[in-house]
Amino acid sequence: MPPVTELETPCILIDIPQMQANIARMQAHCDQHGLDCRPHVKTHKVPEIAQMQMEAGAVGIACQKLSEAQVFIDEGFGNIQIPYNVVGPSKTARLADMALYNRVTVSADHVSVIAGLSDAAAANEIVLRVMVELATELERTGAPVSEVLQLAQKIDADDHLHFAGLLVYPSNPIIRPALQEALDALHRAGIGVDIVSGGGMDAALRVHEMPELTELRVGTYIFNDYGSVRRGLAALDECAMTALATVVSRPTSDRAILDSGSKTLSAINDKGVYGFILDYPDAILYNLNEEHAFVDLSRCDEKPVIGERVRIVPVQAGVVSNLHNQLFGVVGEAVEAIWTVAARGMVW
Amino acid sequence: MPPVTELETPCILIDIPQMQANIARMQAHCDQHGLDCRPHVKTHKVPEIAQMQMEAGAVGIACQKLSEAQVFIDEGFGNIQIPYNVVGPSKTARLADMALYNRVTVSADHVSVIAGLSDAAAANEIVLRVMVELATELERTGAPVSEVLQLAQKIDADDHLHFAGLLVYPSNPIIRPALQEALDALHRAGIGVDIVSGGGMDAALRVHEMPELTELRVGTYIFNDYGSVRRGLAALDECAMTALATVVSRPTSDRAILDSGSKTLSAINDKGVYGFILDYPDAILYNLNEEHAFVDLSRCDEKPVIGERVRIVPVQAGVVSNLHNQLFGVVGEAVEAIWTVAARGMVW
Numbered sequence: 226m227p228p229v230t231e232l233e234t235p236c237i238l239i240d241i242p243q244m245q246a247n248i249a250r251m252q253a254h255c256d257q258h259g260l261d262c263r264p265h266v267k268t269h270k271v272p273e274i275a276q277m278q279m280e281a282g283a284v285g286i287a288c289q290k291l292s293e294a295q296v297f298i299d300e301g302f303g304n305i306q307i308p309y310n311v312v313g314p315s316k317t318a319r320l321a322d323m324a325l326y327n328r329v330t331v332s333a334d335h336v337s338v339i340a341g342l343s344d345a346a347a348a349n350e351i352v353l354r355v356m357v358e359l360a361t362e363l364e365r366t367g368a369p370v371s372e373v374l375q376l377a378q379k380i381d382a383d384d385h386l387h388f389a390g391l392l393v394y395p396s397n398p399i400i401r402p403a404l405q406e407a408l409d410a411l412h413r414a415g416i417g418v419d420i421v422s423g424g425g426m427d428a429a430l431r432v433h434e435m436p437e438l439t440e441l442r443v444g445t446y447i448f449n450d451y452g453s454v455r456r457g458l459a460a461l462d463e464c465a466m467t468a469l470a471t472v473v474s475r476p477t478s479d480r481a482i483l484d485s486g487s488k489t490l491s492a493i494n495d496k497g498v499y500g501f502i503l504d505y506p507d508a509i510l511y512n513l514n515e516e517h518a519f520v521d522l523s524r525c526d527e528k529p530v531i532g533e534r535v536r537i538v539p540v541q542a543g544v545v546s547n548l549h550n551q552l553f554g555v556v557g558e559a560v561e562a563i564w565t566v567a568a569r570g571m572v573w
Numbered sequence: 574m575p576p577v578t579e580l581e582t583p584c585i586l587i588d589i590p591q592m593q594a595n596i597a598r599m600q601a602h603c604d605q606h607g608l609d610c611r612p613h614v615k616t617h618k619v620p621e622i623a624q625m626q627m628e629a630g631a632v633g634i635a636c637q638k639l640s641e642a643q644v645f646i647d648e649g650f651g652n653i654q655i656p657y658n659v660v661g662p663s664k665t666a667r668l669a670d671m672a673l674y675n676r677v678t679v680s681a682d683h684v685s686v687i688a689g690l691s692d693a694a695a696a697n698e699i700v701l702r703v704m705v706e707l708a709t710e711l712e713r714t715g716a717p718v719s720e721v722l723q724l725a726q727k728i729d730a731d732d733h734l735h736f737a738g739l740l741v742y743p744s745n746p747i748i749r750p751a752l753q754e755a756l757d758a759l760h761r762a763g764i765g766v767d768i769v770s771g772g773g774m775d776a777a778l779r780v781h782e783m784p785e786l787t788e789l790r791v792g793t794y795i796f797n798d799y800g801s802v803r804r805g806l807a808a809l810d811e812c813a814m815t816a817l818a819t820v821v822s823r824p825t826s827d828r829a830i831l832d833s834g835s836k837t838l839s840a841i842n843d844k845g846v847y848g849f850i851l852d853y854p855d856a857i858l859y860n861l862n863e864e865h866a867f868v869d870l871s872r873c874d875e876k877p878v879i880g881e882r883v884r885i886v887p888v889q890a891g892v893v894s895n896l897h898n899q900l901f902g903v904v905g906e907a908v909e910a911i912w913t914v915a916a917r918g919m920v921w
Binding site for chain 2: 231233234235236267289290292309310312313315316334335337338341360364365366367368369471472473474475476480482484485486487488489491492493514515516517519530531532543544547548549550569570572573
């Protein structure tokens, strides 16, 4: 394989030793707290990388969409959680096909979602594993705690559904009283809870305050990103993903333009910063167009020249993987693996 | 082909009659002002769509990256402008290979960029067409007006380069004095200017104030987007691209969650708004996670139910195409074409 110096830019590099260290550390963290580790593969979308997470001790994987899950099922993955409301007859039929042999667990936050799952499971003559999602301070999906028991009972009473537990995102300690209330109600109703699945990067560091959890869904930890660094969740040298970019223009003494725009780094920013340039820590990546990155060099003593290559830690790793057809696994300046982002674009 | 009602969501619909009307209107606008129309294909990345633009009268196409251009060359496109500094020996060698038969014109804003182009052209024994990019108020790439003559002379004096004209982005009237100064200097030096290429959606509407232009590079006009609408450049019913999404959760009376997150719509927003929901004009799409769109329904009299499908006008069309493997060309509720986004992810 070509060395890093011969790769075309922009491209995405994954530091293999750092990624392996990140995998090992999160697995050890889960082991220490008696939690099953369930990596969310939406961060990388690469079956070979998910396999490394499984070999390190993960109990299974999480996928955010059916088409993403299908890619991993086709590669032989067997314990897949889809923490998402699967809605509509076409989607629930696909889910029921995937869920043969108990391979797939799904979540629901409403009776109408459960009814759709039941119909599809009945049509396929299977029993489908369904978790109930509890609403959190994120105010995204999830049922209020007052409805959790009713939803669980509906699943439990359905011949074609199995109540597989509770799901929370993020599982920050602020949600613990509601989680305890839901668990108490289920216990008093005589409904067993197999799994209490939490998730989120911040929440991962506070699982000791959430003893009700049995498993942790985490994605970004495998690469980390500048968003993690800015939130104090990772150090810069724990970031395994970088974008390799070339300086294509130096129009003024204080400005550089790189070939890594929003089609390379995504338009996600952290308070107006679109990534961190490792080679020029005082430079500020302050804007992106589709194929141009704008860099302010005014605080830099040394400044890059046209043609120079730099490495950028992206703000949000999971959307970056999804923009690229390949990720380049590197050890120092050697390319050791070229991974196809097999589940890229799998939003259906 | 399946009707729209049977497409899996999220997916991207292109209203074919509206797209054709947009193509015809921009071509007529260019014709009226005596300008060559050069569609920027980065907006759609689909050769079949570029072919429609050519058949409507376009002089050629613009591509933002080499790998994007290669896709269109492989499909037989022959007049391709790459308004970008192509930097580094590998990239310039690829460019020189593509530029056989005068198919490709490139731009440059610095002597070191020109030197690299010259070396590659000499190695391939071709003459490469090179434009000089003039800096604008955008403060992106481009040489200051004081350097344009020197750069043009360097190109003009090179046996393997041909000075192909000036390039400006955006070509708003504010840049006219600098453009006139550059043209005067070239004229006095006896250097002919084949092409003065402008670009930009706003600038397109003001070409009558920029009589120096000979051609217009425009991309977004083919679809329009909510960003165009917010800037007063297009009406909502002139937007040909919509994302078809499903309501997957209704956690509260005022909130809906759609299955179209930042991996479907991109994270680009216009002052905190991530798209416009045609079916619920009073709804506000106020946040995106990777696979979730957050909608505020508090101002809506009618509210969608779980499973309902809605159409969203994205904020920036060009980054949306790049996230998807297919675009669905529709006429009413019929799918008439499924276009592969052949140049998706082509950032090299």
